[in-house]
Amino acid sequence: MTRTLIVEGMTCGHCEQTVEEALEGVAGVTDATADRETEQATVEGDADPDVMVAAVEDAGYEASA
16 A cells, blocks of 8 residues: 655755655555655555654654645
8 A cells, every 4th residue: 555644844865764764664664755845755555644654753854644
């Protein structure tokens, strides 16, 4: 399953990498790609959206599913 999260606050490539790593650390996520220009993260897998949002917020960014 593919989900798209809205992620605010990414300003550089390092930010994208940080968001991707945070999402990939969530159980059930098989792949994550963040894009600062669209303020979105595309996530593959069957993880709980609330857990994904919490992971991104713990990494320092605003997120919503």
